[in-house]
Amino acid sequence: MLPPDTSAVQLSPDEVVRFSRHLILPEIGMEGQKRLKAASVLCVGTGGLGSPLLLYLAAAGVGRLGIVDFDVVDHSNLQRQVIHGTSWVGKPKIESAKARIHEINPHCQVDLYETALTSENALEIITPYDIVCDGTDNFPTRYLVNDACVLLNKPNVYGSIFRFEGQATVFNYQGGPNYRDLFPEPPPPGMVPSCAEGGVVGVLPGIIGVIQATEAVKLITGIGTSLSGRLLLFDALKMSFRELKLRPNPERPVIEGLIDYQEFCGVGGSAPGQEEAGSVASISVGELKTLLDGPQDDLLLLDVRNPPEAEIAVIPGALLVPLDRIESGEAIEEVRRLASGKRLYVHCKLGGRSAKALIALGRHGIEGVNVEGGIDAWSQEVDPDVPRY
Structure with missing residues (x-):
């Protein structure tokens, strides 16, 4: 029910003081604050988007927050996942988030689901909540x-981020469009890089996550105009916002039940192009280390990451030729010349971009071997002095 039923809700003297700046807003007032206290919101993910989203929903006085996440806090999270702190590194994100939420608003009930959201548990987990906020970073879960x-x-209050750009909207509200109206079909696997590969400026998820929190507060209190039917696009480099209209597709297939979303999105080899990716030969970083310890006269190790990544860490002896130069065709003849008469091995950060590079090279008759796990696996399994990022 939106707005929630407030017939049995009362604010304590502490809550009156705590939320006084809401109470004096005519648009919110006592009734709006009671609606917030009566409301329940589920946040899927407590990373870059979930961090500001949860912080501001708790601060706003939402009475019940659910958090779904099974990851632990990593040092690389702290640049943008502001709900977590250094002392929580290595510990569950949901526990870190709960502790911080209770520092902000001890009146908030926090439900923890330390699990991956799946087709088997999604309906059970989501059912008790009024609103779902999507803070995920992958297509199957979206x-x-x-x-x-x-x-x-x-x-479904939706947000997504990549590099310097973000987007937000509200799906499935009062007959408005849902995510399948924006993306009727998932993109091919590997087509859209993750933030772990492409990077993200730390402030961006704060902006988009706060927009998601704003939309949730508006839905709960019944004020303003929601983003339903509008996709808000933000460019941090230009500091510009623009909107795209979204409408329900009358020919959209009816959703009758939950499916295997890994398969639907091609994870595991069922999507177009995945079979080609699966045909790429590969070796482990341990096997690569053995090769590099021997004669290297007939060996070429190609690094297809971007130049800024190579400034952070390198595998000794690797030659940098970024993936975009290979896929555009600009570097094909250069690689052909360098690899002539040699065994070609290709690496990136995690192994995805190097596989794409080998597919592109293979179309030009240049064969090579992918290094599984990339330089990240090299740092963990071979040389811990190589920084992880």
């Missing part, structure tokens, strides 16, 4: 969250 919200008739 489709899962969307379809579960459609089946349960729950609003």
Whole structure:
């Protein structure tokens, strides 16, 4: 029910003081604050988007927050996942988030789900909540969250980020569009790099996450105009916002149940182009180390990361030729010349971009071997002095 039923809700004297700046807003007032206290919001993910989202929903006085996440805090998270601190590195994100939420608002009930959201548990987890906020970073979970919200008739407050750009909207609200109207089909696997590969400026998820929190507060209190039917696009480099209109597709297939979203999104080899990627030969970083310890006259190790990444860490002896130069065709003849008469091995950060490079090179008759796990695996398994990023 939106707005939530407030017939049995009362604010304590502490809550009156705590939320006084809301109470004096005519648009919110006592009734709006009671709605916030009566409301329940589920946040899927407590990373870059989930951090500001949870912080501001707790500070706003939302009475019940659910958090779904099974990851632990890593040093690389702290640049943007502001709900976590250094003392929580190595510990569950959901526990870190709960501790911080209770520092902000001890009146907030926090439910923890230390698990991956799956087709088997999504409906059970989402059912008790009024609103779902999607703070995920992968297509299978986004489709899962969307379809579960459609089946349960729950609003889905959506956000996504990459590098310097973000987007936000509200799906499945009062007959408005859902995620499948924006993305009827998932992109091919590997087509959209993750933030771990492409990077993200630390302030960006703060901006988009706060927009998601704003939309959730508006839905709960019944004020303003929601983003339903509008996709808000933000460019941090230009400091510009623009909107795209979204409409429900009348020919969109009816969602009748939850499916295997890994398979639907091609994870595991079922999507177009995945078979080609699976045909790439590969070796482990341990096997690469053995090769590099021997004669290297007939060996070429190609690094297809971007130049800024090579300034952070390198595998000794690797030659940098960024993936975009290979895929554009600009570097094909250069690689052909360098690899002539040699065994070609290709690495990136995690192994995805190097596989794409080998597919592109293979179309020009240049064969090579992918280094599984890339330089990240090299740092963990071979040389810990190589920085991880």
